[in-house]
Amino acid sequence: MEKLFNQLSETLLNNLNTGEHLKITIGGENSQFVRFSRSKVRQSGLVDDASLSIVLIKDERTCSGSFTLTGNISTDEATAMEELNRLRTEVGTLPKDPFVVMPEDTGSSREEHNGSLLNEEEAVSALSPAMQGVDLAGIWASGRIFTGNANSAGQKHWFATDTFSLDYSLITPDERMVKGTFAGSHWDQSEYENNMAKSIAKLRMMEKPGKKIKPGAYRTYIAPAGVADIVGMFSWGGVGEASIQQGDSSLCKMRQNGIKMSPCFTLSEDFTSGIVPRFNSNGELAPEKLDLILAGSLKNTLVSTRTAKEYGVQSNFAGEGESLRSPVLSPGDLNEDEVVQKIDTGIYLSNLHYLNWSDRPGGRITGMTRYACFWVENGEVVAPIENMRFDDSIYNFFGDNLEAVTDKAHLHPAVETYDGREMGGVSCPGILLKSFELTL
């Protein structure tokens, strides 16, 4: 695909007229998906998908088009030129865009992470035995993901990676569940079998009689997987500069009123792990590490170059949507192995579900507890709890109610696949809260 991308870029750029500027992006995947239900195969298949997107800029006007690539150079060249000509016809009819981002050459890059993946015809045979004897629902996704960028200023980037993930739930006969994910780039059968065995052992803990708790405020530990879901909310009306400027961010209070979170809370955008590309759709390279909330204070937001032009601030080369691409929540000093003792009496939440802002300006999030969640009494796990709804503000649980952060960060790989398989994930520790509001 890299060769095709280079050829198409060359063709398009060689055919530009005077005064025309172009930005070109490719993205795609070669993937296998196997869906499991009741530890058996529900659906299985393969997907080859790739698309090329071109942005034409002329006389301060801009428009864009994208199309599916076939992999056949002559077919794709013809479609690319047809699309360029369509954009040429359209661009002159549009209003001027005062914030258009012109292509620049700030350096090129190339990264390719070759993995060692299961053969697509062997996946079912390799995965199935370890999940027998339990009820498993989940999705196997494996293959290559790639993205690239080129522009008429001469810049070029390419990033490709081979990855796999088995994202799964184990379910007891009385419908209690444990969540697991096994992901990586080099398949190791014994590591997979160990991962599954550990999850099955956790499931046994769910077989204890359950406890129903009432709505109210509880001393609470949220494990890293649950914290990762909350961190994800910062991408949606959170740390994006445009959302703050437009009054649509939960962090407006921090910017405008100087409200602070707990000194234990430090969130950064950190690309040092190298699992996602640093370049955005403009081909701009984000800084390797950018502190967003440092020890509870808002230090930076994610600023795209377009937002920078519109609001007169400095770009830090965020993506167009100014969402987190490689978030890292810093660990603290609570020994992860002592969490249950430190809860003393309260609840342990392994996962959360279906989060949404219930009052975005107020920073209030609602959602559900899910999977392995327990009542803890006198420093010991007593019983699984029924799932509860929570409704509480980040200014509470990342503020005064944040008692401690665990000393180990865990990477929670992105497993969503709406517009293709996602890269990267969220790195975060667990959090111990003095109080957390359960409502239903």
Added chain:
Amino acid sequence: MSKLNLHDALSAIDVQADWVGLREVKESTTYRIIRDGNPQANSRGVDHGVMVEVLADGQFGYYGCNNLDHDSIQNAAEKALRQAKASAKNPLFEFTTEARPVTKGSFQSPFQQSVNELSAGRLNEIMLKAYNQLKVNDQIVSAHAMAMIIETESNFVSSNGSDIQQNFLMIQSDYSAMAHKDDIYQRRTDNHCLQIGMEEFDEDLVLARAQRVGEQALELLDAEDCPTETTNLVLASDQMMLQIHESVGHALEVDRILGDERNYAGWSFVREADFGKLQYGSKIMNITFDPTVANQFACYGYDDGGLKAERDFIIKDGLLVKGLGGKESQLRSGVPGVANFRASSWNRAPIDRMANLNLEPGESTFDEIIAAVDHGVYMETNRSWSIDDYRNKFQFGCEYGKLIENGKLTKTIKNPNYRAISNPFWNSLKMLGNQDTFEVYGTPYCGKGEPNQAIRVGHASPVCLFENVEVFGGV
């Protein structure tokens, strides 16, 4: 659609399978957005490919293929066959060709004005005028007007003789204004998702909608917060859309009830044995699966398994009678279902989805419903949604509310929210609005499935009155 002759491509496939199907989809999505007086997007994306499905040894294997030449499709069929055979080593269910009925037919979205009758430049002009209408004064700190135009061609042929052509024209129009004063931010929106033509962007209609949005955003700045109490709740049709979607639609997807979705969106409080027995809601609750409502967003003639789509009752007089299950789920569960086996595009295999799922209107006028309430809250337009993995405990928030006092709408209220549990909530449905209150909405972003699929759904509803609901305001 393309130079590919799907019949020739099917004939050219040489694999030892019990059944082969080809579903070619070409979809063009165009965005025209004006935000804060300037163009934010003028983009068009064209997505085109073919889904090759093969049935062998009781299993369907698939290959979503972006190269449409015969050699590539043959290669895809061979690999799909090997996927099917690999699945047969650990299968969930043994399928036969009964899962893919033989159907021939076509469907075309209704529209008055074609896409070509409204130029890119003119649509930008209309969106800019809408923005100017949204920005009533400087307290509107951000606003946008958006047009999304989706043109889809979907062709399906199969080795057992199905031959279906469907052409869709779908429009989303969205107007939004954010108002700000002191520490208060309030957003108001107006969103339509319809199968309709460019008549959706009639300038007078657009400007009237934008004007109302801007004015109501400002109105909310001076409104009191929604009270915290358990009271009567009247929901407008544009909130009922979300209410039906989350607490009826997803709960009744049969593949979900069978457990396929447990690792992602979750399970359901409804079980296979509940069909024909569960009193889902009060006696006035009638839910239909209806792909025939004019201009509704998810109208179609046939699902992606080839089953003909027809209007049917899912809940009748409050009793659950049918599931949202396509042919595969019907075979697996024995639960009666509908033609809702749908894929988001050529690169995904079909699963059970909502389509148009509607609450049928009753007899009461809007004024009669309000007059029947001594004390309560009226809410419009969803802004926050969350529900548990069994589709029980939900919490929804709205943009705009009014107090109801002594049978009249009185003060405007901001940050109206409510929470409840699905089955008792629907059984507390007290009054239904009549046809005059029945409005048609939809969304392009119903998420489900592994791998994930975002699909378009439509929901229509009258205004509804529910009793004894917990309502509350903002922080």
